[in-house]
Amino acid sequence: MHRKIFGLEPVILVVDDQTTDIRMLSEAVRDLGNVQLATDGRSAILAARRWGPDVVLLDIEMPGMNGFEVCRALKSDPKTCDAAVIFVTSHTQTENELRALDYGGIDFLQKPLNIPLARARIKAHIALRNEAKKLANHDALTGLPNRFLLQDRIEQALQNAQSSQGQVAMLLIHLDNLKAISDSFGQSVSDELLREVSSRLTACSQAVDTVSRQRGEEFIILLPDVSGVDAIGALTVRLLSAVSAPFSIQANRYDLSASIGISVFPDDSHSLDSLYQHADSAMCRARQEGRNRYRFFSSDIESSIRAKQLLEQGMRNTLEHGLFDVFYQAKIDARDNRVMGVEALIRWRDGDGNFIPPMDFIPLAEETGLIVPIGQFVLLKACMDAKKFYEHGQAIPVSVNISAVQLQEESFLGMVMNILADSGLSPELLELEITEGVHASPLYNTRETLIALRALGVRISIDDFGTGYSNLTYLKRFPIDVLKIDQSFVKDLLVDKSDAAIIVAIIAFAEALGLELVAEGVETCEQAATLRSLGCNIMQGFLYSRPIPFAHMCTFLAEAATNDVTP
Numbered sequence: 410m411h412r413k414i415f416g417l418e419p420v421i422l423v424v425d426d427q428t429t430d431i432r433m434l435s436e437a438v439r440d441l442g443n444v445q446l447a448t449d450g451r452s453a454i455l456a457a458r459r460w461g462p463d464v465v466l467l468d469i470e471m472p473g474m475n476g477f478e479v480c481r482a483l484k485s486d487p488k489t490c491d492a493a494v495i496f497v498t499s500h501t502q503t504e505n506e507l508r509a510l511d512y513g514g515i516d517f518l519q520k521p522l523n524i525p526l527a528r529a530r531i532k533a534h535i536a537l538r539n540e541a542k543k544l545a546n547h548d549a550l551t552g553l554p555n556r557f558l559l560q561d562r563i564e565q566a567l568q569n570a571q572s573s574q575g576q577v578a579m580l581l582i583h584l585d586n587l588k589a590i591s592d593s594f595g596q597s598v599s600d601e602l603l604r605e606v607s608s609r610l611t612a613c614s615q616a617v618d619t620v621s622r623q624r625g626e627e628f629i630i631l632l633p634d635v636s637g638v639d640a641i642g643a644l645t646v647r648l649l650s651a652v653s654a655p656f657s658i659q660a661n662r663y664d665l666s667a668s669i670g671i672s673v674f675p676d677d678s679h680s681l682d683s684l685y686q687h688a689d690s691a692m693c694r695a696r697q698e699g700r701n702r703y704r705f706f707s708s709d710i711e712s713s714i715r716a717k718q719l720l721e722q723g724m725r726n727t728l729e730h731g732l733f734d735v736f737y738q739a740k741i742d743a744r745d746n747r748v749m750g751v752e753a754l755i756r757w758r759d760g761d762g763n764f765i766p767p768m769d770f771i772p773l774a775e776e777t778g779l780i781v782p783i784g785q786f787v788l789l790k791a792c793m794d795a796k797k798f799y800e801h802g803q804a805i806p807v808s809v810n811i812s813a814v815q816l817q818e819e820s821f822l823g824m825v826m827n828i829l830a831d832s833g834l835s836p837e838l839l840e841l842e843i844t845e846g847v848h849a850s851p852l853y854n855t856r857e858t859l860i861a862l863r864a865l866g867v868r869i870s871i872d873d874f875g876t877g878y879s880n881l882t883y884l885k886r887f888p889i890d891v892l893k894i895d896q897s898f899v900k901d902l903l904v905d906k907s908d909a910a911i912i913v914a915i916i917a918f919a920e921a922l923g924l925e926l927v928a929e930g931v932e933t934c935e936q937a938a939t940l941r942s943l944g945c946n947i948m949q950g951f952l953y954s955r956p957i958p959f960a961h962m963c964t965f966l967a968e969a970a971t972n973d974v975t976p
C-alpha cells in the first residue's frame with residue numbers, strides 16, 4: 410500500500426487502446442499512486458481534466474486521436490499542463506522520440522516494457538513532481554505549509570465547519586525578539602531558530618492542525634476542528650512555553666518569546682479575511698500588553714478562559730495549602746429520628762470568605778484532573794473525621810462523593826485502602842457515592858474496583874438516582890447497597906404527579922432488589938410525610954440539617970444521641 414499524504418497522493422493516468430497493454434501498465438504502477446485509466450485520446454483528455462494527474466503514461470499509436478495530439482491538448486490546457494507525460498510506444502525510430510519530446514513529453518518508454526526499469530523511471534518522475542509541488546506549497550526554510558497551502562486548508566476547514574456547525578480557530582504567532590537576534594547575530598542564527606521554532610510548534614499541535622510559516626517572524630496555526638475554546642487556551646499555553654524554552658545554537662543560548670492572537674469561526678469571524686484580520690489585531694494587543702502572552706479577539710472568549718484559568722489556579726493553591734474544607738450533612742431515619750450517616754461535602758471559600766459552590770468548580774476539577782488530588786484530600790479528611798466520631802462513641806458511617814474521573818484512575822482502589830489504613834477507620838463506616846454514568850464508562854475496570862471495595866466492607870451508593878442513565882442492567886452487574894433518590898424528584902413530589910410516580914417506581918424497585926433508599930433534598934414536613942407514606946424512610950435535607958462543619962456535626966451527633974432531631 411502506498412502512503413496517503415494529505416492532498417498529495419500522486420495520480421497516474423494510463424492511456425492505451427490495447428486491453429492487454431493497459432492492464433500490464435496499470436498493474437506495474439498500481440502501488441505508486443492513484444491509477445486512472447483511459448482507452449482513447451478523447452477520454453484521456455476528459456480524465457486528465459477531472460483527476461489532474463501527476464504522471465500520464467501515454468500510448469502513441471491509438472485510433473482517432475494519437476498520443477502526440479493528446480499530449481498537445483494536455484499541454485495547452487492550464488488545468489493539465491503540469492502533468493509529466495511519458496510516451497509509451499513500440500516504434501523505435503529516433504525521429505519519433507524527438508517528436509515526443511517536442512510535444513512536451515519528458516520521457517519515453519519502449520514496448521515491450523521492461524517493467525522494473527519502467528517503474529524506476531516513473532517513480533523518479535513522481536518524486537520530482539512531489540518536490541515541485543512541495544516547493545510550490547511549502548516554505549523553503551522550514552518545510553512548513555506556506556500561505557497558499559494554508560489558504561486552501563482554511564477554505565476547506567470553513568466549509569466543513571459550516572456544514573458540521575463546528576468551530577475553526579486561527580492562531581497568529583509573532584516571535585517577539587527574533588528580529589533583534591537576527592540583527593545582532595546574523596541571518597544564519599535566525600534561520601536556525603525559525604527551523605527549531607517550527608518543529609516545537611508542530612510538536613505541540615495535532616496532526617489535523619496546519620502549522621504554517623507566513624513571512625519573517627510570523628507563524629499561523631489553523632485548528633480546523635475545535636472542540637471548545639478551552640482546548641485552544643490550553644494549546645496556547647503549551648505553545649508559549651515551547652517557544653520560551655531556551656534554544657541552543659552553535660553552543661550559544663538564545664531566548665525567544667511569542668505573542669499570540671486568536672480568532673474563532675463562527676464566534677468572532679465569518680470568513681478567511683476576518684479570521685486573519687482579527688487574529689492579527691489580537692496579536693498586536695498581546696504585543697502591546699507586554700509580549701509572551703496571548704489574546705483572543707473576542708473579549709467574551711477571553712474573559713471566560715481567563716476566569717477558568719483563575720479558577721484552576723485558585724484550586725491548585727487551595728489544595729497546596731490544604732485550605733479546602735469538608736462539611737457534613739446528616740441522613741436521618743424518619744421513623745425514629747436516628748442519624749444513619751453523614752455525607753461529606755467539599756467547601757471552598759474565596760479570598761473574601763464567601764463559599765464557592767462545588768458545582769462551580771468540581772466540573773473544572775474533573776476536566777483538569779485536579780479532582781484526583783482534591784478527592785483524595787476529601788476522602789482522607791472524611792475518614793479521619795469519621796474515626797473521631799467513632800472514638801466519641803458514635804459509629805456513624807460517612808459517605809464521600811467520588812467522581813467518575815477518580816474511579817477511572819488505576820490507583821483508585823489502592824488509594825482508598827491506604828486512606829482506610831492511615832485513618833484507622835473501619836471499612837464498614839465508609840460509603841462511596843457514585844453517579845449512574847460511571848457504569849457506562851468504558852475506560853477502566855470500574856466493576857472490578859467496586860467489587861474489591863465491597864469485599865473490604867465499603868458500601869456503594871448511587872447518587873442522583875433516576876437522572877443519569879436509562880439502562881438499568883448495571884444494577885445487576887455492579888455491587889450496590891444504596892440508591893439516593895435525586896432531589897429534583899423530591900422537590901416537585903407534592904405538585905407534579907409524574908415525579909411522585911417516579912418515586913413510587915424507584916421505591917418498588919429498591920425493595921425488589923433489596924437496596925437501601927435515601928431521599929435527597931427533603932425541605933418540608935409534607936415532603937417527609939409523603940415519602941414515608943410511600944415507603945422511603947431515610948431522608949437527607951435542609952429540613953433535618955444543613956451541611957455543617959465537623960465541630961458542629963460533633964455537637965449535632967451528641968445532641969441527637971441524647972434528644973432527637975425531630976424537625
Ligand code: C2E
Nearest residue numbers: 754755767768787810811812930931932949950951952956
Ligand atoms: P450531591 O452529592 O447530590 O450533594 C447534595 C447537594 O445538595 C449538596 O450541595 C447539599 O448541600 C445540597 N442539599 C442538601 N440538602 C438539600 C436540601 O434540602 N435542599 C437543597 N436545595 N439542597 C440540598 P453542594 O454541597 O453544593 O454539592 C453539590 C454537588 O457537588 C454534590 O451533589 C456533589 O455532586 C458535588 N460534590 C460536593 N462535594 C464533593 C466532593 O467532595 N467530591 C465530588 N466529586 N463531588 C462533590
Ligand code: CA
Nearest residue numbers: 752810842872
Ligand atoms: Ca452525594
Ligand code: CA
Nearest residue numbers: 872873893929
Ligand atoms: Ca445527589
